Amino acid sequence: MSEEQVITKKPKGDAESQDGWKPKIIGFVCNWCTYAGADLAGSSRLKYPPNLRVVRVPCSGRINPQFILKAFQQGFDGVLVSGCHPGDCHYAKGNYYARRRIMLLQKILEYMGIEPERFHFDWISAAEGQKFAEVVERFTEQVKTVGPFKGVAG
Amino acid sequence: MEKALRQKARELLESGSVRLVIGYEQGSVPFKCTPLFAETPEEAERLIWNPTCVNNLAVYLPQVISQGKVAIVVKPCDVKSVVELIKEHKVNREDVVTIVVPCPGVLNLDGLNGLDLRDVKSVQWGGEGIIVECSSGAVELARERSFLSKCLSCTIGKAPLADIEIGESPIRNPLTDKHTCVAEYEKLSPAERRMFWARQFAKCVRCYACRQACPGCYCNECFVDKKGQMWLLRATDPASNWFFHTSRMMHIAGRCVGCGECERACPMGIPLTLLGTKLDKEVEEMFGGRAGESPDAPPILGCFEPTDPDPCPE
Numbered sequence: 001m002s003e004e005q006v007i008t009k010k011p012k013g014d015a016e017s018q019d020g021w022k023p024k025i026i027g028f029v030c031n032w033c034t035y036a037g038a039d040l041a042g043s044s045r046l047k048y049p050p051n052l053r054v055v056r057v058p059c060s061g062r063i064n065p066q067f068i069l070k071a072f073q074q075g076f077d078g079v080l081v082s083g084c085h086p087g088d089c090h091y092a093k094g095n096y097y098a099r100r101r102i103m104l105l106q107k108i109l110e111y112m113g114i115e116p117e118r119f120h121f122d123w124i125s126a127a128e129g130q131k132f133a134e135v136v137e138r139f140t141e142q143v144k145t146v147g148p149f150k151g152v153a154g
Numbered sequence: 155m156e157k158a159l160r161q162k163a164r165e166l167l168e169s170g171s172v173r174l175v176i177g178y179e180q181g182s183v184p185f186k187c188t189p190l191f192a193e194t195p196e197e198a199e200r201l202i203w204n205p206t207c208v209n210n211l212a213v214y215l216p217q218v219i220s221q222g223k224v225a226i227v228v229k230p231c232d233v234k235s236v237v238e239l240i241k242e243h244k245v246n247r248e249d250v251v252t253i254v255v256p257c258p259g260v261l262n263l264d265g266l267n268g269l270d271l272r273d274v275k276s277v278q279w280g281g282e283g284i285i286v287e288c289s290s291g292a293v294e295l296a297r298e299r300s301f302l303s304k305c306l307s308c309t310i311g312k313a314p315l316a317d318i319e320i321g322e323s324p325i326r327n328p329l330t331d332k333h334t335c336v337a338e339y340e341k342l343s344p345a346e347r348r349m350f351w352a353r354q355f356a357k358c359v360r361c362y363a364c365r366q367a368c369p370g371c372y373c374n375e376c377f378v379d380k381k382g383q384m385w386l387l388r389a390t391d392p393a394s395n396w397f398f399h400t401s402r403m404m405h406i407a408g409r410c411v412g413c414g415e416c417e418r419a420c421p422m423g424i425p426l427t428l429l430g431t432k433l434d435k436e437v438e439e440m441f442g443g444r445a446g447e448s449p450d451a452p453p454i455l456g457c458f459e460p461t462d463p464d465p466c467p468e
Contacts, residue, residue: 152397
């Protein structure tokens, strides 16, 4: 699938579960750290909520802020972004560039009225399977607390 | 003033040191100007400099610079756009000659409301603000009514990149603070803010006038025009409009010099500078730099410091 198809694909399945609403969360994670961390969480059989759809990208520096904006435009309830810890980037400095962009994006989203709880950024390394599970758990709870996203247009 | 400007432009063209002078000439009505592209000394005689010269002419630079050296008439605030273009290697420093004109502020067309526009003969600086010469006599407009809001909060001192300076730049005495409107807006709750933009962007007809007027929007192919990777539909639904405007803002983040051309060009009156001003403020607070200050500084989002603020401090 092209990146456009990935981000415009409507999440389905658990949208209409028996007890009503379940949050739809998209996660953009770096191939070298967080994706491997997620893998570790899986192989260690750690439990975390199934609401997250993971999109693997080569580096957090690859995450175009428009991916995140597009996710909100399409009505995702939450967006998680994660990459290698500062100083540990596979490409030496991709995450430093990402950090500036993400900081600004976070500010502008909040400014435009998207609840800050709907966006989360974290550094998760390949060894932090436990942290990955915890972050997803905590973020899903957080999104549940703010409730369904009414969309960017109202 | 106009005389000195024409004289300079004439000299530059006659000596052959520039191929083209970009400036302002009288528009079809006395209260509007239109850009002038003077290639001969005779054409340079049509240059004007008065309160109607609102456009940021730097927007034309990337299109004309490849054909030879260009001189451009710029207000001290427009110089920042030229600085950004040099910084981003769209324009070579040696290919551009800036002619900085002294600017007390430029005309806010809304200030003419209530006057019979057919009657207007000329618009000139005078008194505290602007004097509009009508056939029935002169009308003096106060500063608050005459000038664009960016001019009322202007604190620009010396232009960072002035090759030729015409006259003395007036001393700034800002009436308002440009961050006031941001602070005012920030009093709204998140839901109210979302509604605010939903209403604003519902008006958007996606004519892309904001993009065309922006000196920072020079991409050969804008993301909205891409066909292979279709970021958004051509139709104007409020959510797509939201995506367009927020994406554009992220593209000009750290590069926006706050010239306000996007808002001025908008036929639907969307307050786009409310976003640009906020970005400018955040960029300065977080990364300690501002767009358009020095041509030697790296682009703000194209560099980093290991000590940058962290969205997830350890």
